[in-house]
Amino acid sequence: MAARKITSGTANKVKYFMGVCQPTWKENATKVEIFGHEYDHRLHMFFRTKRSVFAHDPEKKCKTGDTILVRQLPQKMTRLITHEVIDVIYPLGDVTDPITGKKVAAGVYRDEIKIVNEAFGKSKTGFDYDTAPPRGDQEGIRDFTDKPTYKKYHEEDQDPHAL
Amino acid sequence: MNVFRSKLKNSANLVGSIIQGTRGYSTAKKLPIEWIRPVKIPCIDPRKSGDGGVDFNVKPTDFVGKYVYSQELKQETDENVKKIFTVEFNRRKEMITLEKQKATQLLQRHLYDTNSMETKIGRITVHILRLQEIQNINPNDKRTKSILKEMIEKRKKWLRKLRMHDYPRFEYILKNLNLTYKPFSQFNPYINRKPYTTHMLENYCDNMIQQKLEEYKNELDEQKGEFFKDKVEKLQFIRNEEIACGKEPTITEEMIEEAQKQAASIKK
Numbered sequence: 023m024a025a026r027k028i029t030s031g032t033a034n035k036v037k038y039f040m041g042v043c044q045p046t047w048k049e050n051a052t053k054v055e056i057f058g059h060e061y062d063h064r065l066h067m068f069f070r071t072k073r074s075v076f077a078h079d080p081e082k083k084c085k086t087g088d089t090i091l092v093r094q095l096p097q098k099m100t101r102l103i104t105h106e107v108i109d110v111i112y113p114l115g116d117v118t119d120p121i122t123g124k125k126v127a128a129g130v131y132r133d134e135i136k137i138v139n140e141a142f143g144k145s146k147t148g149f150d151y152d153t154a155p156p157r158g159d160q161e162g163i164r165d166f167t168d169k170p171t172y173k174k175y176h177e178e179d180q181d182p183h184a185l
Numbered sequence: 186m187n188v189f190r191s192k193l194k195n196s197a198n199l200v201g202s203i204i205q206g207t208r209g210y211s212t213a214k215k216l217p218i219e220w221i222r223p224v225k226i227p228c229i230d231p232r233k234s235g236d237g238g239v240d241f242n243v244k245p246t247d248f249v250g251k252y253v254y255s256q257e258l259k260q261e262t263d264e265n266v267k268k269i270f271t272v273e274f275n276r277r278k279e280m281i282t283l284e285k286q287k288a289t290q291l292l293q294r295h296l297y298d299t300n301s302m303e304t305k306i307g308r309i310t311v312h313i314l315r316l317q318e319i320q321n322i323n324p325n326d327k328r329t330k331s332i333l334k335e336m337i338e339k340r341k342k343w344l345r346k347l348r349m350h351d352y353p354r355f356e357y358i359l360k361n362l363n364l365t366y367k368p369f370s371q372f373n374p375y376i377n378r379k380p381y382t383t384h385m386l387e388n389y390c391d392n393m394i395q396q397k398l399e400e401y402k403n404e405l406d407e408q409k410g411e412f413f414k415d416k417v418e419k420l421q422f423i424r425n426e427e428i429a430c431g432k433e434p435t436i437t438e439e440m441i442e443e444a445q446k447q448a449a450s451i452k453k
Contacts, residue, residue: 143296145294165366167348173372
């Protein structure tokens with residue numbers, strides 16, 4: 023594909039990027055996938071591009087799958103870490119409707135679910151949004167999405183991330 | 186750190202060259218690590234599917250199906266009549282339906298909820314757990330194997346989508362049904378002896394470096410207490426000598442206090 027990068031104009035001045043957080047083994051940094059578009063001058067079309075960077079995050083603000091805002095550092099922190107996490111914009115699995123500002127659960131408002139449950143008789147053991155713990159309750163116990171999984175290469179490997 | 190690393194890496198390369206030179210498995214046995222090929226686990230196995238097992242507390246004396254709600258049976262005095270409608274004297278399928286009922290009762294939002302994602306996943310896990318038992322008894326049963334595989338994949342798809350839409354509910358299901366969720370790995374490499382023995386040796390060397398560094402660190406930490414004691418005494422001696430000779434003291438009292446504090450902190 024004979025594609026030419028757009029280097030003029032505001033493209034060089036951009037320092038803030040939005041990306042999706044990926045699982046990593048690093049402790050003080052997160053892997054971020056930044057999506058963009060590249061213009062092909064022969065076909066007069068935009069094609070989707072993807073690049074991954076490492077962003078410094080000592081406080082561990084973000085978790086895998088979150089859409090976050092990152093800023094390019096003026097100087098490289100290490101060989102890999104070139105960006106810095108500023109804020110989490112869309113946390114995964116915790117959707118809010120931008121128009122009404124209400125919380126949503128897969129196409130239905132959470133308030134509506136609550137009304138229906140109370141009308142038909144709420145069960146004691148059923149799921150409740152008010153009493154549910156925040157994300158990360160089962161992390162490392164039953165939910166192994168925090169770190170990347172890999173193919174098992176040794177019989178005595180006891181790591182739960184090995185498939 | 187880098188000096189240590191380079192020295193030990195060289196040793197690892199030496200070991201690698203030995204393997205390359207002889208190409209025999211007998212040389213590999215002399216290494217500190219022995220590579221064992223991982224046994225392939227089938228996709229329907231609970232270790233792979235992530236089923237930990239749930240106890241729904243179904244007893245053999247429990248009534249089956251609609252007879253759970255029958256009041257006439259409860260008033261019945263003859264035990265032989267009662268036995269006909271229990272789990273023990275009925276088909277296995279009846280027991281599974283009873284377990285499914287209990288699963289829906291555990292996970293449902295309200296009393297008439299049977300179609301939410303929690304209840305669906307609850308029922309499918311009961312089915313999977315029971316089919317896995319059958320598969321263990323009859324491992325050559327291809328029909329149940331294909332059904333099981335399809336069910337496990339369907340459940341994984343549901344969990345994947347639920348995780349994106351509603352994370353707290355996803356974690357609630359994992360906790361209550363004792364499931365583990367592992368996403369697919371990004372790479373699927375072919376596993377060989379040679380590259381992975383070198384990989385394991387590298388890890389072994391790195392761990393050895395870390396261990397030696399920690400030991401050296403502990404040694405230095407133990408010497409710190411005596412060092413600061415000496416420091417305090419020497420600083421005081423220098424200060425007194427300078428004052429006695431009639432010169433302006435280069436060492437202030439604050440410096441001595443700092444050294445005393447450091448000595449006190451290490452003692453604790």
